[in-house]
Amino acid sequence: MINIQSLHKIFNKGLPNEVQAINGIDLNITNGDYLVIVGSNGSGKSTLLNLIAGSILPSSGSVNIDGNDVSRLHDYQRSRWVARVFQNPLSGTAPDLSILDNFRLAALRTKRKGFGIGINDGFKARVKDQIARLGMGLENKTGQLMGTLSGGQRQALTLLMSVMDDCKILLLDEPSAALDPRSADLVMQTADHLIKDYHLTGILITHNLKDAFTYGNRIIQMAEGKILHDLSSEKKTALSQNELFSWFS
């Protein structure tokens, strides 16, 4: 699904504050994989995710999605394949728009935003059904502004928004880092269900080693812009929590 070849990203090239954020990464992620990325701050996890999403473009190397070379495409062009949940709950939703408006845009992620009124009774019912899955009681408040909800609620809704339209890849950049433990669990479980139910290819960045242990079928550790460890399915299952902790000591 995602094929990355000899990827490099250098920030501020030629200046005294030059940073080699991604230093030659080759990575092949197959369809339906749920990849967990761990690594200390500054190891290049978020940069890698941004390079896949297209919010930054690589210095050299290539990114392929579903057989298409997307290396030079911008984030709004890669949204055809990629849905995203940000670390900051405020980044994934528009606070001054209603829940319904937010879901309408999400339902058009891969389509044209045309001059018709798309929010009709059928669409409202569809959003209601989708939100009812969360069991948060938000299904009857779809007219409410997104900004009136809590960070946990917004993050959970952002997850649901990603499957309102055809989605192949779900990028999760520390989606539960800013949340309380209960909301964090709910968000992580919702993500896990969506990835399984919709057969998505998922990539999760996390600092929570318990989450890294619990979720996903492949785990990589990054350091200084390179991949340090890479364990796929059986090896990840065999990985003990203590071993995972020892990666960071």
Add this chain to the structure above:
Amino acid sequence: MSFYLSALIMGLCLSMLALGIFISMKIFNIPDITTDGSYTLGGAVTAVMFMHQQNILLVLLAVAASGAIAGALTGLIHTKLKINALLAGILVMTALYSVNLIIMQRSNIPLTDASKLLFGLIHISKTDDLNTLFIVLLFVIIATIKIGYLLKTDFGVAMRATGNSESMVRALGVNTDRMKIIGLALANALTALSGFLVTQFQLFADISMGIGVVIVGLGSVIIAETVINWLRITSVWGSLALVLGGAVIFQFVLAFTLAIGIDANYLKIVTAAFVLLIVSLPRITQRGRAA
């Protein structure tokens, strides 16, 4: 003509400009002051085209198009060259002063034949003043309905989200640069239409008619916003109606100032003080409540 009727008509003429500021400032979160230039541009194009006996529909289209081009230029400078929106607006506004002079060829053009103008076109009421009021009202209502409809469409939702959460709309497949350029084009097309209306109402276009007019738009939007926050209005229609109301209230305040005999030379300082009062009103009342 009655003082206040004239203020009402002027307020309605300027409500198009207020809608433009509402779109750039509130929807796109961009402080755009191309306004001063695009308003005069609208007036200049109107006067010159009427001087050459052009058809009113053609004039209307040319005015909207010229305003849109001015706005799109500001948008291009802001998004493609990554220049601060305020500076981009100032640059285009400054350049437009010369453009307007080139279009007009002199600093003032009077309109002599009122029968060919918008207000002479249809006769709804026998009295000229009321006729003008009805036509302007009709024009403003049609334009507002079109803008309101646009904001309700899928494209409009994407527009509103662009100024609200840029990271989100980009992740949802919207080219935010393109969206901002379209938004500024739309805002300045509306501003130019204010120039179109005012020129026909005053029967002249003047090179300095736009100086400081941006404050009228800002003032109107701020009056509207104060009421929107106060009454917790979330509907698009309510917000648009309040922006129109804000523009009218603004002109009433100016008319009142003149009526009580304050020197017309002090009008700008009264305007500034009035806008300051409206902006600070929520803070002042809050402090009163807290104490």
